[in-house]
Amino acid sequence: MKPAPFDWHAPTTLAEAASLLARLAPEDGRVLAGGQSLLPAMALRVARPPHLVDINRVAGLDVLAVEGGLLRIGAVVRHVAFEKPVAPGPLGALLAEVVRHIAHWPIRQRGTFCGSLCHADPAAEWPLVAVVLEAVMLAHSLRGDRRIAAVDFLRGLLDTALAPDELLRGVEIPLLPQDACWGFVEVSRRAGDFAQAMALVVLRLDAQGRIVTPRVGIGGVEAVPRRLAVVEAVLEGQTPSAALFAAAAEAAAGAVDPMEDAAYRRALTRTVTLRALHQACPA
Amino acid sequence: MSERRITLAVNGQRHDITVPVRRSLADALRQDCGLTGTHLGCEHGVCGACTVLVDGRSARACLMLAVQAENLAITTVEGLAPDAAMLHPLQQAFANNHALQCGFCTPGMLTTLVELLAENPSPSAAEVRVAISGNLCRCTGYETIVAATLEAAAVMRGEAA
Ligand SMILES: Cc1cc2nc3c(=O)[nH]c(=O)nc-3n(C[C@H](O)[C@H](O)[C@H](O)COP(=O)(O)OP(=O)(O)OC[C@H]3O[C@@H](n4cnc5c(N)ncnc54)[C@H](O)[C@@H]3O)c2cc1C
Ligand code: FES
Ligand code: FES
Numbered sequence: 126m127k128p129a130p131f132d133w134h135a136p137t138t139l140a141e142a143a144s145l146l147a148r149l150a151p152e153d154g155r156v157l158a159g160g161q162s163l164l165p166a167m168a169l170r171v172a173r174p175p176h177l178v179d180i181n182r183v184a185g186l187d188v189l190a191v192e193g194g195l196l197r198i199g200a201v202v203r204h205v206a207f208e209k210p211v212a213p214g215p216l217g218a219l220l221a222e223v224v225r226h227i228a229h230w231p232i233r234q235r236g237t238f239c240g241s242l243c244h245a246d247p248a249a250e251w252p253l254v255a256v257v258l259e260a261v262m263l264a265h266s267l268r269g270d271r272r273i274a275a276v277d278f279l280r281g282l283l284d285t286a287l288a289p290d291e292l293l294r295g296v297e298i299p300l301l302p303q304d305a306c307w308g309f310v311e312v313s314r315r316a317g318d319f320a321q322a323m324a325l326v327v328l329r330l331d332a333q334g335r336i337v338t339p340r341v342g343i344g345g346v347e348a349v350p351r352r353l354a355v356v357e358a359v360l361e362g363q364t365p366s367a368a369l370f371a372a373a374a375e376a377a378a379g380a381v382d383p384m385e386d387a388a389y390r391r392a393l394t395r396t397v398t399l400r401a402l403h404q405a406c407p408a
Numbered sequence: 409m410s411e412r413r414i415t416l417a418v419n420g421q422r423h424d425i426t427v428p429v430r431r432s433l434a435d436a437l438r439q440d441c442g443l444t445g446t447h448l449g450c451e452h453g454v455c456g457a458c459t460v461l462v463d464g465r466s467a468r469a470c471l472m473l474a475v476q477a478e479n480l481a482i483t484t485v486e487g488l489a490p491d492a493a494m495l496h497p498l499q500q501a502f503a504n505n506h507a508l509q510c511g512f513c514t515p516g517m518l519t520t521l522v523e524l525l526a527e528n529p530s531p532s533a534a535e536v537r538v539a540i541s542g543n544l545c546r547c548t549g550y551e552t553i554v555a556a557t558l559e560a561a562a563v564m565r566g567e568a569a
Contacts, residue, residue: 126451126452127430127432127435127451128430129430130410130428130430131410131429131430132410132429133410133412133429133430133473133475135475160471160472160473160476161453161468161471164432164452164453164470164471164472164473165452165453165471168451168452168470169452179473179476181476228542229456229541229542229543230466230520230523230539230542231456231459231465231466231467231468231520231542232453232468232471232542234465234466234467235467235468235471235472315541316538316541317541317542
């Protein structure tokens with residue numbers, strides 16, 4: 126229950142962090158952010174990195190700002206920062222609702238938004254949010270910066286598009302239009318546990334009250350959270366109704382390929398999708 | 409170099425210690441500072457027994473390295489009571505309400521709830537339950553812990569319990 130021995134590096138600039146990673150990544154050196162996933166894995170000896178590059182003292186990684194229609198989130202911004210709306214309109218409210226489902230308060234005060242994306246747990250909340258809201262990941266290394274769309278970033282179970290010597294310096298999320306409606310529903314065994322299934326829905330209604338550009342994402346069921354195009358097609362252009370939402374939820378249950386407990390997870394998928402749709406707009 | 413000489417500020421006292429970098433803050437508190445009030449149940453973030461305050465904010469001492477705690481003010485359960493003769497109101501309420509039995513979870517319960525009461529002087533029972541949702545107790549069934557917290561909140565607001 127103690128981590129294997131390692132060496133610890135605490136750079137104070139991004140350039141220093143990038144050159145440490147360039148040197149140590151070939152020996153399985155890893156970034157240490159909040160440590161709320163990596164240190165447990167090391168204590169259990171599932172991970173035994175010989176070097177940790179601790180980014181907590183790197184200047185400039187704590188940015189959390191709205192600029193040019195984007196919310197920018199630096200690498201050491203903690204989960205807890207989102208408990209109060211950090212962006213105007215629906216985006217800030219949505220993030221504030223979602224964050225309450227992530228772990229427990231002490232863990233939220235230490236774990237980071239970007240660390241959650243890099244860890245890429247299938248049942249983690251932020252990766253679902255990133256995919257549905259079309260976030261962009263900013264990867265940094267000695268080779269420079271690289272922009273990666275969330276759908277391409279999340280590659281599989283605990284697997285991302287980051288190269289071993291790259292660090293995620295930040296994430297950008299486009300602000301949601303003022304009239305965007307959203308719903309987020311998660312089922313987990315206890316408060317703060319990882320999701321067994323969760324749905325995030327974002328949509329708008331046109332002047333006639335018809336649904337436009339619906340986005341429906343499911344997390345915790347498959348290896349990677351994803352938007353369900355078939356469900357979005359069911360909703361597009363339609364007038365909200367209980368029957369429509371039931372049909373969409375049914376389509377969601379049919380569209381997922383659960384990693385385990387297939388029948389149960391499909392049933393949960395149906396339930397969370399239905400509830401998230403009703404939360405997003407009155408039927 | 410996998411050892412560092414560091415200074416920890418714990419409960420207002422300086423501790424100059426030399427630690428392997430892999431040592432958790434919890435182990436450093438217990439082994440190097442001699443403060444065994446901080447308990448370790450799971451060592452991977454799940455049980456909450458090791459919770460301490462870092463600059464007034466609760467954190468899992470098993471999920472922080474001791475070297476990361478340099479220049480931060482750490483408060484452990486030993487630092488909650490104002491002096492040797494008097495308990496913190498929350499500790500007193502725990503005693504009054506039988507909110508501990510074996511006492512293993514108690515240090516983490518107290519630090520977590522001291523932070524809650526500092527931020528929210530009048531929590532509801534539901535808010536207390538959410539606050540300790542990451543703290544496991546195998547003895548009490550939690551009811552007495554919730555009752556003690558509500559009593560302490562009243563005392564700290566200056567109302568008679
Ligand atoms: C008891 C418990 C319950 C939890 N429950 C939940 C939950 O319900 N939902 C949830 O989403 N999470 C949960 N978590 C995990 C928590 O949210 C973590 O904070 C998060 O998964 C990882 O963020 P971190 O900053 O702690 O990353 P770390 O643990 O420091 O790192 C995790 C991984 O990502 C890499 N990494 C981190 N940051 C970067 C970066 N900027 N660039 C490149 N690589 C990086 C690390 O090298 C490591 O491989 C829980 C954790 C615990 C201990
Ligand atoms: S010992 Fe730290 S949470 Fe269990
Ligand atoms: S009092 Fe024994 S675990 Fe809580």
